[in-house]
Amino acid sequence: MDKTQLQQQVLAHLQADLDQAHQAALSAHETATHEENIAENKYDTLGLEAAYLASGQARRVEELRQTLITWRQLRPRPFDTAQGIALGALIQLLDAEGRPQWLLLGPPGASMKLHIGEQTVQVIGSAAPLGRLLLGKQPGDEISLHLAGRQQHFEVVEVL
The missing domain is CATH 1.10.287 (Helix Hairpins)
Structure with a gap:
């Protein structure tokens, strides 16, 4: 993408x-x-x-x-493993059931869903709970947060 x-x-x-x-x-x-x-x-x-x-x-x-x-x-850059996830990163997560989802991490204030072909990308801000947890993470890292009334777990699969 x-x-x-x-x-x-x-x-x-x-x-x-x-x-x-x-x-x-x-x-x-x-x-x-x-x-x-x-x-x-x-x-x-x-x-x-x-x-x-x-x-x-x-x-x-x-x-x-x-x-x-x-x-x-915002100037999206290629993923830098030394820095980890930063603004402009395109991130693929897997939830606990193994369902993939793509996120675009950006500055606060622009939560929306985008479509590239058949792929949906959720735009989240760095101030959102999930956005804050993702900053600095690497592929293979796991994160957990309380969303929609329950604890949810995700694995960072890929970062572009």
């Missing part, structure tokens, strides 16, 4: 999310500042609620913008 191609897919998803969040922020701002939403009495809170929504949407836009910048700066 081509890590650069995966990164381009992540960037495209993040850009689409940013565009959508930007439109939602503009809409929320228009609603908050529309003359029909001016409070007529102290119990009329529609304008205030719309302002809170607009503020939250603006924060979401900024978070996505920062995530996009961070992902654009």
Whole structure:
């Protein structure tokens, strides 16, 4: 699998999310500042609620913008056994039942599933519990964490 191609897919998803969040922020701002939403009495809170929504949407836009910048700066490198798993690594794990899964470890803020042909790749951030456990690991290492209400075990099979 081509890590650069995966990164381009992540960037495209993040850009689409940013565009959508930007439109939602503009809409929320228009609603908050529309003359029909001016409070007529102290119990009329529609304008205030719309302002809170607009503020939250603006924060979401900024978070996505920062995530996009961070992902654009990521330079995936070939796996270095001296360093272990690092940002940009493409990792194959086996769960306790022997089912394989591919992960792309990146900066925080971009959890999504990508598809390369028939292969699914889960993008996880380095701040996620599984992401933190994987940093510095090598093929053959085993990790264990509490997920979905139970203890789960994985083996690092391959790192690209």
